[in-house]
Amino acid sequence: MTSADREKEIQIVNKIFKKLKGRGSNPELRGIPFYEAFIHTERGPKILENNSRPGDPEIQNLLPILKDDFVDVCFRILDGNLKRVQFEKRATVVTYMAPPNYGGFKNVFPERVNSSEIGKPVDLSEAYDLTKKYEDNVRIYPGSMELRDDGQTYALGSRTVCAVGIGETIEDAREKSLEGLRAIKGGALWFRTDIASREHIAKSIEHMKKLRNKW
Template identity: 30%
Template sequence: MRVLVVGGGGREHALCWKLKQSPRVEEIFCAPGNGGIADIATCVDIDADDFAALAQLVEKEGIGYTVVGPEQPLIDGIVDDFRDRGLAIFGPNRKAAQVEGSKSFAKDLMAKYDIPTAAYRTFSDFTSARKYVHEVGAPIVIKADGLAAGKGVTVAKTLEEAEAALERVMKNRVFGGAGGEVVIEECLSGEELSLMAFVSGRTVLPMVVAQDHKPAYDGDNGPNTGGMGAYSPVPQIGSDVVQQAVRDILQPMADAMAAEGLDYRGVLYAGLMVTAEGPKVIEFNARFGDPETQVVLPRLRSDLLEVLSATSEGRLDRVELEWEEQSALCVVLASGGYPGSYEKGFPISGLSPDIEADVKVFHAGTRTRRGQFVTDGGRVLGVTALGTDLVEAREKAYAAVDGIHFSGRHYRRDIGHKAIVMQHL
């Protein structure tokens, strides 16, 4: 079968890499792809939001299955468009993808079905939002209602920070239409956890857990990013907590969407905070996480194409996932200035094929220029390593990072450190 992966980041590179291992996959296309993806797939210069051109590509090349990586095409209705054309595709439809497209929609659904989450209020008026913030005090969380590339959330430690966040989102509209409404939440404390699951109707098949590192700098300091690294498993969080999250959050959310008439067939990502009262939802996403995918898929032993097909065809209840026991850790190399403004086009050195077998470099923002990889995004590379435990995976990942260079290279030096320290206390 020929397969198309829509998107062009590190998550899509990991999807292409894993799909290529399936004996059912003959050839992979990726639109638009990136410099690294071009080594394993035919990259086609079509934007992820050009549904007509993507469908035309599928029909012209005889592509049998399409996998959508990023959230925006899902929220804009690519799945509806393809299904109307009779084309097989993986992902939730437009209505179901609202669980990510609108934070207020997701929060209201959780409130209606008693799914554990932070207390919240939604505002479309700046003055009312500012008044509420002063009533409840800090710390407090300010979220742009719509999509903001992982950067629309501010954990404000002071009232001044909260006001500044409201100004940016609602008055200055730094996230455009995503800031028409804000969700203001209580600030949860505890361990963060990323739990993704394949969901087909009421059937929920959880993946192994991971932990992301959102803040830009070491020690969880600085502005939020799309993610500066991740690791899996998360040894400081017990399997009982994960089972509780599946029982009290993922399964009830799947049931809630089915009860609301939402046809959810895809990946449901739950960003969780493990609090003293148990796991609570920070956010839901309607697709594979990034960079969590870069540490979860390397641990997947099962045929990814078969799992995706079963999800979209309603056969998920007959699937069992098999996982490697190894640990995986990913360090993101970013452009200087990210998540703010940054320059592109810097040559990348050290991307030799001699990197050891247990290390994989997933390209997130690269392109080729005269035969050499150059930077082409905020997050440039995700260096993922496998090891018998997190200590070994971490050592391998950072050893590989040391050999890769480009001007302005920035990365966190503490990915996985907290987990390793807590594990050995």
């Protein structure tokens, strides 16, 4: 992404934000009203979708390295005087685990699914124990799960739980994220191992180049 692309994105976002505020009908618009999903083409950035919430999993990458107090940030938003937000200069990688039916995984890779584990409780205890090893550099965030009457947690239909790794490099953060997921047991959950790898990043960059030429 070039600096010109970034400037164009900001122009588009400001235009949408101005539209959301209306012609004086909603001048006190506050909070995180939207995040924009962009695609970059040979004619510049285009919007794929708008969402009226922080992005998931994007927000999981950001909050752990937020230097400002989040509550203070919220109050500054309400007061209308939030000028900037500061983050630590560190890398973060988030990887999700999902149930076998999510994304059609069970149908495409039936040999990778332990059918005897489907519907069984999901144990996060070993993953949480990694905080003793890495302190706050590994974060475990439950997602589509429920606590049942037997006192155990079970996966539902969407993304079940994610692990955020934090490090000085992307590779360091990635390894911590994967270690966090490998410590989670039960539920026949699956996860991608290529997220944020050198190969995955290179493939994404190449894909972006092709999109610019195609669109």
